[in-house]
Amino acid sequence: MTTRLYENTVFLEHITPPGHPERPDRLRSLNLALEHPNFTALKRIEAKVANEDAVLLAHPESHLFGVMRQIPEEEGEINQLEADTYASSKSLQAALTAIGGAMAAVDDVFTGVADNVFVASRPPGHHAEKDKAMGFCFFNTIAIAARHAQKVHGAERVAIVDWDVHHGNGTQDIFWDDPSVLFCSTHQMPLYPGTGAKDETGVHNNIVNAPLSPNVGSDHFREAFKSRVLSAVKDFSPDLILISAGFDAHHRDPLAQINLVGDDFDWATARLMELADRSAGNRVVSLLEGGYDLEGLAESAGLHILRLMKG
Ligand SMILES: [Zn+2]
Numbered sequence: 001m002t003t004r005l006y007e008n009t010v011f012l013e014h015i016t017p018p019g020h021p022e023r024p025d026r027l028r029s030l031n032l033a034l035e036h037p038n039f040t041a042l043k044r045i046e047a048k049v050a051n052e053d054a055v056l057l058a059h060p061e062s063h064l065f066g067v068m069r070q071i072p073e074e075e076g077e078i079n080q081l082e083a084d085t086y087a088s089s090k091s092l093q094a095a096l097t098a099i100g101g102a103m104a105a106v107d108d109v110f111t112g113v114a115d116n117v118f119v120a121s122r123p124p125g126h127h128a129e130k131d132k133a134m135g136f137c138f139f140n141t142i143a144i145a146a147r148h149a150q151k152v153h154g155a156e157r158v159a160i161v162d163w164d165v166h167h168g169n170g171t172q173d174i175f176w177d178d179p180s181v182l183f184c185s186t187h188q189m190p191l192y193p194g195t196g197a198k199d200e201t202g203v204h205n206n207i208v209n210a211p212l213s214p215n216v217g218s219d220h221f222r223e224a225f226k227s228r229v230l231s232a233v234k235d236f237s238p239d240l241i242l243i244s245a246g247f248d249a250h251h252r253d254p255l256a257q258i259n260l261v262g263d264d265f266d267w268a269t270a271r272l273m274e275l276a277d278r279s280a281g282n283r284v285v286s287l288l289e290g291g292y293d294l295e296g297l298a299e300s301a302g303l304h305i306l307r308l309m310k311g
Pocket of ligand 1: 165
């Protein structure tokens with residue numbers, strides 16, 4: 001497999017208040033893991049900033065302008081957008097560069113320069129609803145990537161698989177009434193943001209939620225992933241698989257109580273790659289979402305990327 005990874009130092013310049021779990025050290029710990037010789041063949045590329053118009057693929061203009069208005073001008077200043085969502089002077093540039101990386105990743109898998117791509121970006125995106133920044137997220141990067149695949153590359157069916165331990169309420173909100181996008185999520189419930197019950201199925205049965213009870217581990221996760229997520233993706237026969245890759249279901253993570261190990265992310269990646277091989281020409285694009293224990297994140301994301309490289 002040819003695997004690319006998009007990164008940019010601006011992702012380290014989105015600053016949150018002291019003690020906030022969504023912090024630049026997350027990417028530093030992943031970068032340390034990527035120094036291992038296992039990753040020598042990984043093609044690491046600098047993500048370019050997207051035009052602000054890209055945001056409009058998934059959000060109204062009012063949301064874009066609303067976020068822009070709340071970005072502080074002074075370096076060192078931090079603004080609170082919402083309960084737990086903060087912006088520093090470089091946050092808009094970081095969020096737009098995350099979008100730029102995701103769109104380039106989609107371009108790469110459709111033009112064939114890469115089989116699959118991981119975007120090591122922050123802030124994350126899956127909690128951002130059509131007109132609401134929340135849960136550390138400003139814009140829904142993965143929704144924008146899906147729309148970009150449809151608009152520019154003619155993708156008819158895009159599957160988004162979200163294994164972040166929190167429900168991807170924003171992605172569900174954006175695609176609730178869109179039969180061209182399948183959204184499947186495994187997540188702990190109850191937990192923030194409170195959505196993601198099994199009976200939330202979307203207007204066209206294009207939403208598949210597989211909630212997990214607190215304190216379960218690999219067996220429950222794999223069973224739910226197989227019976228709910230993989231079967232839905234297989235039936236949907238997507239042209240592209242996008243992954244909202246959060247690693248906060250790892251047992252070390254401080255924000256949730258699911259007990260996955262690194263190997264579970266390797267396993268889930270391999271299963272999705274098998275499905276991508278069947279219908280999507282191997283096209284897999286994975287975006288970093290959550291993951292707040294530095295060791296758990298580096299281990300899990302490392303194994304995920306290694307599996308993308310190995311096939
Ligand atoms: Zn999360």
